[in-house]
Every structure is written in C-alpha cells, then in structure tokens.
Amino acid sequence: MQRGKPLPQKEVAQRMEVSERWYRNLESNAGAPLTPEALIRLSTALALGPDERLALYRHVHANTKLGEPEPDGPEEARSALTHLLATHERYPAYIVDHAWNMLDCTDPMADWFPWVREPEANLLRWALTAPEAREQLTDWPRHAALYLAQLRFALVSSRDNRQLGALLDEVLADPECRRLWDEETKVVAYRQGHRFRLRLPHVSAREITVTSQVLLPAHRQELRYVLLLPESDPAPLPNRGERDPAQCRS
Known part of the structure; x- marks a missing residue:
C-alpha cells in the first residue's frame, strides 16, 4: 500500500x-x-x-462477523450459485472459493478452458503458472499483475490462511511472477467489469473480447460467481465438428 x-x-x-x-x-x-x-x-x-x-x-476486522443472521450454511449458498449457472448456459461462467479453487462452471467455460475439468483445478494457479495461460491471455503480464494484486488482497483479508499461503509459495516459484510481485504493492479486491482479450484458437478464428462480471453472495463472500460476457459471438472455426457438452462439476 x-x-x-x-x-x-x-x-x-x-x-x-x-x-x-x-x-x-x-x-x-x-x-x-x-x-x-x-x-x-x-x-x-x-x-x-x-x-x-x-x-x-x-x-x-478479519475476525469480526456481521450481526445479521447467516443462511443455513456454505452448501446452501453454493447450491444457489449453481442454480444461477444453469441460467447462463450460453456464456462461460464459473464459481470459485476464497483460494480460486474451481467449484463449478458452465459448459461454455469448460469448452473454452478444458483445464477446468481437471482434479483440483485452480484458476489462479493456471493463470500464473500454466504455459498455455501466457498464450491465451492477451497481454499476460498485465493479467498476472492483476491476479497477484488480488492474491495480495486475499492474504490481507484472510490472515494466516494456509491454503492461500501455499498458493503464494507455488506462484512465486515462477521467476516472472516473483519479479511482478516484488515490483508492485498494489491490491485489487475483484476484477469486476474488467475488459480483456483472449486467444482461443480451438474456439474462435479471432481474438475474443470479454468483460467479467463478479457476483458475491451477501453472507458467503468467500465464494465468487464470475460471468464472462463476450462483446460478440466468437468467430466459428471452419468445419468444426459437434461435440458432446463438457461437464464441469467438482
């Protein structure tokens, strides 16, 4: 800061x-x-x-709880978000927890990013350490700096969280991420309204521009529902065959 x-x-x-x-x-x-x-x-x-x-x-106020009554539990909050996913089957959308673990997603999300089907899929780990992320996220260094700023915010908000600490250690083992981490002390809460471009040759013949919309359950803000809204329909690939819808369920 x-x-x-x-x-x-x-x-x-x-x-x-x-x-x-x-x-x-x-x-x-x-x-x-x-x-x-x-x-x-x-x-x-x-x-x-x-x-x-x-x-x-x-x-x-890391250890302070709001005075309002809480819902039945985290499973109820997650179930409500999963139901919301079903209403957005046209677009890539996903649910992650406080450490960016992938909990659920729509079929288009799995179509765009097949890694989300993998066991223990983690958005931040993929975005910062996977070689394919540096190809698919246009202007990757800017993306990486924003993700690191979000991780810094999460670490400030959730002190002594072992999962976040382990994720930080894993990310900073990458020399480029370490350089970006040391260069800035910026914090970012959420990437609400963030507009960015993607190179997904298995999906579209041209770059795809999307805007992220981030929703937080009022009483379970450790969960995030993120919707990627394309500015236009991706350009279809020539002779692209039909595939069975991909499923992304934890």
Whole structure:
C-alpha cells in the first residue's frame, strides 16, 4: 500500500490529526483504538485507493462477523450459485472459493478452458503458472499483475490462511511472477467489469473480447460467481465438428 517512499510516522500522524505517539502505538500493535472514523482518517492520510481501503478494513476486522443472521450454511449458498449457472448456459461462467479453487462452471467455460475439468483445478494457479495461460491471455503480464494484486488482497483479508499461503509459495516459484510481485504493492479486491482479450484458437478464428462480471453472495463472500460476457459471438472455426457438452462439476 505504499506510494513510493514510506511516509514518516510524524507526517502520517499530522495528516490524521492525532499524536505521533498514538500513531506509533498503532503501527506497533500496542493497543491504539482503530475506530471507523480513525480508519477513514488513516485511509485518507495514506492516500489509499478503493481496493486498498477495503483491504485495510478487511485486515483490521478479519475476525469480526456481521450481526445479521447467516443462511443455513456454505452448501446452501453454493447450491444457489449453481442454480444461477444453469441460467447462463450460453456464456462461460464459473464459481470459485476464497483460494480460486474451481467449484463449478458452465459448459461454455469448460469448452473454452478444458483445464477446468481437471482434479483440483485452480484458476489462479493456471493463470500464473500454466504455459498455455501466457498464450491465451492477451497481454499476460498485465493479467498476472492483476491476479497477484488480488492474491495480495486475499492474504490481507484472510490472515494466516494456509491454503492461500501455499498458493503464494507455488506462484512465486515462477521467476516472472516473483519479479511482478516484488515490483508492485498494489491490491485489487475483484476484477469486476474488467475488459480483456483472449486467444482461443480451438474456439474462435479471432481474438475474443470479454468483460467479467463478479457476483458475491451477501453472507458467503468467500465464494465468487464470475460471468464472462463476450462483446460478440466468437468467430466459428471452419468445419468444426459437434461435440458432446463438457461437464464441469467438482
């Protein structure tokens, strides 16, 4: 969340209109009260963007649960999203959990990306480490930087999560991912409304431009429903034979 050089404690305290001692206690976890108002002041003092503010809030309140009653359980939330998938069978759409494990998807998603049928398929692992991802995701370095920024947000939001930690270790074993990780400290919450291009020669004779729409269950925000909306129908391949619909079920 830095903006170039780290800000001196005195300057941040002045921007927040608090004592330097209070801010020093905050940085050292010495019990300085971080109220909602103080969070707003801190976010403003550090010139945080929307995603960074959300990451800070999630980090501070990582163990805080909302007061509203929860639904019956995660299976009910996932079942509702699976039902939603059935209404979007025309488009690539999928459900992932907090660590980008592929839980469910539509047939077009499996048609575009056959790897989703594999056991323990993981979106982030594929996008950052699979050689085919670097061919299929146009301008891969930009995609990789965004996925790493999302992973950074997830790690801030879910402290001490072993699955995310293991995923980070696996991703950073790749030299290019390590370089991108070290170059930026950006955080991104979700890729809502992200417009990007795909090279899928097994699907279309030309590049496909899509926009991602991300839905979160109100009480189960560890689940994500993502719909890829093409700007136009993919150009059909010549003499492409009919195939049985692919199934993607965990």
